Amino acid sequence: MSDQASEDAVSLAELLETGIAALKGLIPLIWLQSKIPPIQFLIGGVVVLLATFLFTISPPHNPAEPPIIKPRVPVIGHLIGLLRSQVNYFSDLHTKSHLPIATLPIGHRKLYVIFDASLQQAALKARDMDAQSFMVDFVPRIFGIRQGTIDRLLGRDGVHPNIMADMEHVFKVALSGDNLNHLAGTTLGTMADTLNGIDEKTGLDVPNLFLWIQGLVGRATAKALWGKEHNPYRDEDVLDAQWEFESNMGPLVLGVLPRLIARKAYLARKKIQSALIPYYRSSFDQRDASVSEFVRARSQLLRKYDLPVDELAKNEVSITLVATTNALSTLYWCIAETWVRPDVLAEIRTEAWRAVVAPLLEKQQSEDGDTATKDSTSTNLAPGNISEITITAGPSLESKCPLLASCFRESIRLASQIVTARRVLKDTLISGADKRTYLLKAETNVMMPAKVVHRDVATWGDDAEEFNARRFLAIQGQGVRFENSTGNTEADRQQRNMKAAFVPFGGGKHLCPGRHFAFTENLAFMAALALGFEIDGLQRERLRMGDSKRGETAKPLPGMEGGPVALRKRRGWEGVKWEFVC
Numbered sequence: 082m083s084d085q086a087s088e089d090a091v092s093l094a095e096l097l098e099t100g101i102a103a104l105k106g107l108i109p110l111i112w113l114q115s116k117i118p119p120i121q122f123l124i125g126g127v128v129v130l131l132a133t134f135l136f137t138i139s140p141p142h143n144p145a146e147p148p149i150i151k152p153r154v155p156v157i158g159h160l161i162g163l164l165r166s167q168v169n170y171f172s173d174l175h176t177k178s179h180l181p182i183a184t185l186p187i188g189h190r191k192l193y194v195i196f197d198a199s200l201q202q203a204a205l206k207a208r209d210m211d212a213q214s215f216m217v218d219f220v221p222r223i224f225g226i227r228q229g230t231i232d233r234l235l236g237r238d239g240v241h242p243n244i245m246a247d248m249e250h251v252f253k254v255a256l257s258g259d260n261l262n263h264l265a266g267t268t269l270g271t272m273a274d275t276l277n278g279i280d281e282k283t284g285l286d287v288p289n290l291f292l293w294i295q296g297l298v299g300r301a302t303a304k305a306l307w308g309k310e311h312n313p314y315r316d317e318d319v320l321d322a323q324w325e326f327e328s329n330m331g332p333l334v335l336g337v338l339p340r341l342i343a344r345k346a347y348l349a350r351k352k353i354q355s356a357l358i359p360y361y362r363s364s365f366d367q368r369d370a371s372v373s374e375f376v377r378a379r380s381q382l383l384r385k386y387d388l389p390v391d392e393l394a395k396n397e398v399s400i401t402l403v404a405t406t407n408a409l410s411t412l413y414w415c416i417a418e419t420w421v422r423p424d425v426l427a428e429i430r431t432e433a434w435r436a437v438v439a440p441l442l443e444k445q446q447s448e449d450g451d452t453a454t455k456d457s458t459s460t461n462l463a464p465g466n467i468s469e470i471t472i473t474a475g476p477s478l479e480s481k482c483p484l485l486a487s488c489f490r491e492s493i494r495l496a497s498q499i500v501t502a503r504r505v506l507k508d509t510l511i512s513g514a515d516k517r518t519y520l521l522k523a524e525t526n527v528m529m530p531a532k533v534v535h536r537d538v539a540t541w542g543d544d545a546e547e548f549n550a551r552r553f554l555a556i557q558g559q560g561v562r563f564e565n566s567t568g569n570t571e572a573d574r575q576q577r578n579m580k581a582a583f584v585p586f587g588g589g590k591h592l593c594p595g596r597h598f599a600f601t602e603n604l605a606f607m608a609a610l611a612l613g614f615e616i617d618g619l620q621r622e623r624l625r626m627g628d629s630k631r632g633e634t635a636k637p638l639p640g641m642e643g644g645p646v647a648l649r650k651r652r653g654w655e656g657v658k659w660e661f662v663c
C-alpha cells in the first residue's frame with residue numbers, strides 16, 4: 082500500500098472508531114426510553130451510524146475554495162458518475178450546474194474541476210501546480226514498471242536529481258528545428274509511398290477509413306521514430322497490440338489485478354514490451370543512425386539514471402502512444418469532415434493548388450522559355466505535364482492554405498475530449514476573466530476538460546456543436562499561433578475568448594511539444610490528398626463521433642466511420658508522384 086493510501090486508511094479507521102465510541106454510550110439509553118423492538122432499533126441504529134459516518138467524512142471546505150457540487154448519492158456519487166460516464170461526467174456536471182469551477186467531494190477527499198476557459202488558463206500558468214505528481218500514481222500501473230523506477234526518475238531515491246527539467250528539454254529539442262523536420266519528413270515519406278502505390282486504374286477499396294488512417298499514420302510514425310532497420314512496430318501484430326492497448330488501458334489505472342480486470346490491455350502491453358525489450362537490449366536506440374532524436378535522446382537520458390534496460394524498454398511504450406493517438410484521430414476527422422463538404426473541398430483544392438502546383442508550373446514555364454504568363458489564380462487545377470509534385474510541409478504551407486488550417490483546428494476543437502490534469506503543490510489562488518478569485522488547496526487534483534470549453538456556446542456561438550470549416554479563418558494568423566489581439570472591440574474580445582478556450586494541447590510548461598509535428602504532418606498529407614485524390618462513397622449520415630473514455634481525441638463510433646469508401650486518383654492527376662520535404 083502506498084504511504085498516502087495507508088494514511089487514508091488510518092484516518093478512516095479513526096473516524097469510524099470515534100463515531101462508534103460516541104454512539105456507544107447513547108445506544109442503551111435511547112433504546113430503553115424508546116420502547117422500539119430490538120431488530121428495528123438495530124436497523125435504525127445502523128442507518129444513523131452510517132449517516133453520521135458519511136457526514137463526518139466529508140472533506141473540509143474553505144468558503145474561498147470553489148463551490149461544492151454535492152453528489153446525488155452521498156460520498157461516492159461523483160465516483161460512480163466518473164466510472165459510469167468517464168470524462169463526459171464533467172460535461173454533464175457543467176450543463177447542470179453552470180458553474181465556472183467546482184469542488185467535487187469524493188469520500189473524504191476532493192477534486193476541483195475547472196469549466197471556465199479563463200480559469201483553465203490561470204491554472205495552466207500557475208507555478209505551484211504540476212503534472213508529474215500524476216506520473217507517480219499512474220505511470221507504474223499503466224506501463225507495468227516498478228514504483229522504484231519512477232521514484233528514481235523523480236529524484237525520490239536520494240541519489241538522482243528529478244529528471245523532468247531535462248526531459249522537457251529533450252522534448253523541446255527533439256520536436257523542433259531540424260529534428261522536427263527530419264521526423265515529419267520521414268513520416269510523410271512513408272505516407273507518400275502509400276499514396277503513390279494506389280493503382281491508377283483500380284484505386285483502393287477502403288472498408289473502414291478510420292482504420293486505414295490509423296494503420297497509415299501508425300506505420301509511418303513508428304518507422305520514423307524507431308528507425309528503418311529495427312523498428313519494433315514493423316511487425317503488424319505489435320502495431321495492432323498498440324491500438325488494443327490504447328483502447329483498453331483505462332482499468333490499468335486502478336492497479337488492481339491487471340491480469341484479470343484489464344486483461345486485453347495487459348496482454349497487448351506485454352506484446353509491445355516483448356518487442357521493445359530486445360530493441361533496447363541491443364541498443365538500437367543509440368546505434369541506428371535512422372532513429373529519431375525523440376527516441377534516441379529520451380533513452381540516452383533514461384540510461385543516465387541507470388534504469389535496468391528492461392524497465393527502460395517497458396516505459397517507452399508511451400512513445401508511440403503519444404505520437405500517434407491524437408494526431409491520427411484529428412487527421413481522420415479533418416479528412417472526413419472536409420470530404421463530405423464539396424464546397425469546402427473545392428476551396429481547399431484551390432488553396433493547395435496555388436501553394437504547391439502553381440509555383441512548379443511557373444518554374445517549368447520559365448525553364449522552358451515559355452513567356453506566356455499563366456494565371457496562378459486559375460481554377461483549372463490540372464497538374465499540366467508535371468509528374469512529380471513535392472510539397473514543402475511546415476508553417477509556409479499553413480499560411481498559404483488558411484482554410485485547410487482552419488479545418489484542422491475545427492476538427493481538433495470538436496474531437497478533443499482531453500482532460501488536462503494537475504496537482505496543486507501549495508495553496509494557490511487563481512482568478513478568471515470575471516476577477517473572482519478561488520483558493521485551490523495543496524495536494525488536491527485539478528481536472529480541466531477541453532470538451533466543455535471547446536463547445537461553450539458563449540465563446541463559439543450557437544453552432545458550437547457543429548463543424549464550421551471557416552470558424553478559425555478570422556482569428557488565425559500566420560504560423561501555428563493565433564494572432565494576439567489587444568484591442569477592445571467586441572471582435573477583439575471574441576478573438577481573445579476563443580484563443581483562451583482552445584486548449585487541445587494543454588498549456589503552461591507541459592504544453593504538448595508534438596503540436597508542430599501534428600500540424601506539419603496533417604496539413605501536408607491533407608494537401609496531397611485533396612489535390613490528387615477522390616474519396617468515393619463517404620456518407621455524411623454514417624459519420625458519428627464516439628465518446629472518448631480516457632480523455633483523448635475522439636474516435637468515430639464503431640460502424641459509423643462514414644461507410645466503405647474507395648480512394649481513387651483524380652482524373653488528370655493519375656501520373657503524379659507525391660513527395661514531401663520539411
Ligand code: HEM
Nearest residue numbers: 403404407408411585586587588591592593594595598599
Ligand atoms: C493532434 C495531436 C496532439 C494532441 C491533441 C496532443 C495533446 C497533448 C496534450 C493535451 C498534452 C498534455 C499537455 C499538458 O499537460 O498541459 C500533451 C503532452 C505531450 N505530447 Fe501531445 N498531442 C498531440 C500530438 C503529439 C505528438 C505528435 C507528439 C510527439 C511526436 C506528442 C508528444 C507529447 C509529449 C512528449 C507530451 C508530454 C509533455 C510534458 O509532459 O511536458 N504529442 N499532448
